[in-house]
Amino acid sequence: VTQPPDPxxxxxxxxxxxxxxxxxxxxxxxxxxxxxxxxxxxxxxxxSLAIRGAPAxxxxxxxxxxxxxxxxxAGGASAPAVAQAAAGAAARLIATRPTAVNLAWGARRVxxxxxxxxxxxxxxxxxxxxxxxxxxxxxxxxxxxxELAAQDVADNRALGHxxxxxxxxxxxxxxxxxxxxxxxxxxxxxxxxxxxxxxxxKRPRVWVDETRPVLQGARLTAWELDRLGIDAxxxxxxxxxxxxxxxxxxxxxxxxxxxxxxxxxxxxxxxYSLAVLAAHHGVPFYVAAPTSTIxxxxxxxxxxxxxxxxxxxxxxxxxxxxAPDGVAALNRAFDVTPAALVTAIVTELGVAHPPYDKxxxxxxxxxxxxxxLRTP
Amino acid sequence: VTQPPDPxxxxxxxxxxxxxxxxxxxxxxxxxxxxxxxxxxxxxxxxSLAIRGAPAxxxxxxxxxxxxxxxxxAGGASAPAVAQAAAGAAARLIATRPTAVNLAWGARRVxxxxxxxxxxxxxxxxxxxxxxxxxxxxxxxxxxxxELAAQDVADNRALGHxxxxxxxxxxxxxxxxxxxxxxxxxxxxxxxxxxxxxxxxKRPRVWVDETRPVLQGARLTAWELDRLGIDAxxxxxxxxxxxxxxxxxxxxxxxxxxxxxxxxxxxxxxxYSLAVLAAHHGVPFYVAAPTSTIxxxxxxxxxxxxxxxxxxxxxxxxxxxxAPDGVAALNRAFDVTPAALVTAIVTELGVAHPPYDKxxxxxxxxxxxxxxLRTP
Numbered sequence: 155v156t157q158p159p160d161p162x163x164x165x166x167x168x169x170x171x172x173x174x175x176x177x178x179x180x181x182x183x184x185x186x187x188x189x190x191x192x193x194x195x196x197x198x199x200x201x202s203l204a205i206r207g208a209p210a211x212x213x214x215x216x217x218x219x220x221x222x223x224x225x226x227x228a229g230g231a232s233a234p235a236v237a238q239a240a241a242g243a244a245a246r247l248i249a250t251r252p253t254a255v256n257l258a259w260g261a262r263r264v265x266x267x268x269x270x271x272x273x274x275x276x277x278x279x280x281x282x283x284x285x286x287x288x289x290x291x292x293x294x295x296x297x298x299x300x301e302l303a304a305q306d307v308a309d310n311r312a313l314g315h316x317x318x319x320x321x322x323x324x325x326x327x328x329x330x331x332x333x334x335x336x337x338x339x340x341x342x343x344x345x346x347x348x349x350x351x352x353x354x355x356k357r358p359r360v361w362v363d364e365t366r367p368v369l370q371g372a373r374l375t376a377w378e379l380d381r382l383g384i385d386a387x388x389x390x391x392x393x394x395x396x397x398x399x400x401x402x403x404x405x406x407x408x409x410x411x412x413x414x415x416x417x418x419x420x421x422x423x424x425x426y427s428l429a430v431l432a433a434h435h436g437v438p439f440y441v442a443a444p445t446s447t448i449x450x451x452x453x454x455x456x457x458x459x460x461x462x463x464x465x466x467x468x469x470x471x472x473x474x475x476x477a478p479d480g481v482a483a484l485n486r487a488f489d490v491t492p493a494a495l496v497t498a499i500v501t502e503l504g505v506a507h508p509p510y511d512k513x514x515x516x517x518x519x520x521x522x523x524x525x526x527l528r529t530p
Numbered sequence: 531v532t533q534p535p536d537p538x539x540x541x542x543x544x545x546x547x548x549x550x551x552x553x554x555x556x557x558x559x560x561x562x563x564x565x566x567x568x569x570x571x572x573x574x575x576x577x578s579l580a581i582r583g584a585p586a587x588x589x590x591x592x593x594x595x596x597x598x599x600x601x602x603x604a605g606g607a608s609a610p611a612v613a614q615a616a617a618g619a620a621a622r623l624i625a626t627r628p629t630a631v632n633l634a635w636g637a638r639r640v641x642x643x644x645x646x647x648x649x650x651x652x653x654x655x656x657x658x659x660x661x662x663x664x665x666x667x668x669x670x671x672x673x674x675x676x677e678l679a680a681q682d683v684a685d686n687r688a689l690g691h692x693x694x695x696x697x698x699x700x701x702x703x704x705x706x707x708x709x710x711x712x713x714x715x716x717x718x719x720x721x722x723x724x725x726x727x728x729x730x731x732k733r734p735r736v737w738v739d740e741t742r743p744v745l746q747g748a749r750l751t752a753w754e755l756d757r758l759g760i761d762a763x764x765x766x767x768x769x770x771x772x773x774x775x776x777x778x779x780x781x782x783x784x785x786x787x788x789x790x791x792x793x794x795x796x797x798x799x800x801x802y803s804l805a806v807l808a809a810h811h812g813v814p815f816y817v818a819a820p821t822s823t824i825x826x827x828x829x830x831x832x833x834x835x836x837x838x839x840x841x842x843x844x845x846x847x848x849x850x851x852x853a854p855d856g857v858a859a860l861n862r863a864f865d866v867t868p869a870a871l872v873t874a875i876v877t878e879l880g881v882a883h884p885p886y887d888k889x890x891x892x893x894x895x896x897x898x899x900x901x902x903l904r905t906p
Contacts, residue, residue, distance in 0.1 A: 182851075182853065182854040183851060362857075364742070364844065366740070366742055366767065366768060369852050372844075372845075372852040373852060373853065376854050376857045377853075377854050380854050386857065386858065387857075387858040387859060388841075388845065388853050388857050388858065388859040388860075389844065389859065389860050389861075390742040390743045390767075390800075390844050390861070391742065391766075391768045391800075392741070392742060392767045392798075392799045392800025392803060393799055393800070393865075394803060395800070395802040395803035395806060395865060396799060396802060396803075396865040399866075422768075423766065423768045423769055423772060424767075424768025424769070424771070426771040426775065427770060427771035427772075427803060427807060430771060430806060430810050431803060431806055431807075434810070465764075468740065468748075468764055468766050469748075469764065471847055471850060471852070473850060474847060474849060474850045476740065476745050476748040476749060476847070477740070477748040477749065477752045477764050478558040478752050478753050478756050480756075481738075481752045481756060481762065481763075481764050482762065482764065483763060483764040483765065484763050484765050484769065485765075486772055489769075489771060489772040489775070490775075
């Protein structure tokens, strides 16, 4: 089956020897791309939110390690030195954003491939190219990064299909932040669920939380839904309670930056408030997250590091001065929603229900790309 | 006892034959005043939020009717024509903002005095000036408006004193929107409670919700607390749940635009979400409202009209484009918090506890300025 062309370009891809990103800082005003030709440029792009969203960061982490490899090869490095450059890049990339687990997952996955290749291995060992030469290391790293990126889109389509079954015909769906194509390589997780519901003819109507302070909802989710032709209405974050009280929210669907082994969910600040409100009003609260976002090594939400970002994101917006100069501000970028408030977690392999410690482990262990790499 | 000079000028006063307002659209960048010389200018100032806040609107409504009277006198109107002008002005003023009951209360209070004076009465009937002449009507209206405004400050100080007893030593207090001096003639209601707690040496620390879409918290509350030297930290509205979950909120204190007879509270959009979160976390949720905000004629929250404002307030801020042009947006300006979520309601005459139908009626009936006017 051929898919129609996607109205939203790939968020991140490999092009002309660089990592090419949609510069999300400029949306919705302009659709521009930025080419990161060094790991430092990519780290800066990640820190400044030119690219964000857990699955997109996973792909960026992978491509970033591949970029380090190709840079080292261009500098004449040996195979072990290429692997060393990859390890250094992975560490720097992972340090840019502590909460989203996919970033570390993608970077480490490609690093592992590079390290195996540098030892002369992977399944190349069966062929003639078992020399562990530098170019083979870089090629193996890039192949793995491309594979991760392609898998992301396929996984999100599968996730969307599973999640669409949870969305009633004509449902009013509230979402927070941006868990769309722009938060992934393509298609989206929470918006993937909405998109799949729309593709199934269910005509969802979406409430888009603007998502202060960085306004990913107003800037990115509203832009995506407009491109997709899905009915969307922007609201200030403070309006969610009122909408639920007036019976205008049938379902809440959000993404995740990390899901702990017990089902606690770290996601954009404000998600937890929505979960409390949803429980208060008897509205189902769904989390859409590929298995790459599930971190069995993190036992529960208390163990998830929550990033604090610059207070200036709260004090100003779009260059406009909002608050008195010098006022103190706190800017927690994420919060943690306890598993008890989560109705279900939608993955590419199916829907996990409580008790999550069991259901999540079962899904992760079934995920092909979570299996250990073959080593020589 | 002489009070030290207030670091925050009067929000609204009578000056040079005009209604002089702090132009709150320009705060915190500039502290400027605007003189409204006609009722139309005042209506425009109210609609565009140059002045806002239920008690401030009560005073503005009163002054607006006085302004109509003085304008009619200057145009040579007879006493009955002055009263007619006052009635027309009251109707136009009341129509500008439907939710805050104080606006109607203040306008009608001064209109009633003007109408009585035009009939040659009030307690002037005992003296020699029972002629019902036009100037006497305007003078009586202005006297009543000035009395309402002065009473507002005195009431808020009393309210603050009662409320301060509910604030623990060193408490972390979350507030929403601006219920400070700028929402009143002076001193403030919710911020009056915090201010009185600070004056009592309790060193409160305040979380200031920025309060999208119009950012009254970021722009006005942060400015007031800075001027008052009270410890304040600005947060995005979405952070309240996270702060409560981490044990960093001891008390929530908000103002009100209207309190129904059963204790349901209309206040700035987002208040209801805070009340649900506070209940979920066992945090006391206090509403600070002078008795002029209590509307016994409104049985419950369902009967309170909730104003919708322009979607552009959500789409843009400070001239910055946030969302794609043409995206739909909904902008409910207020929400209703059911009485069951309100721990107590603090008034200038004391603290009302549930059941509110009884406790609120008792307070309102005890309020001297709520008693019927003496008629000749």
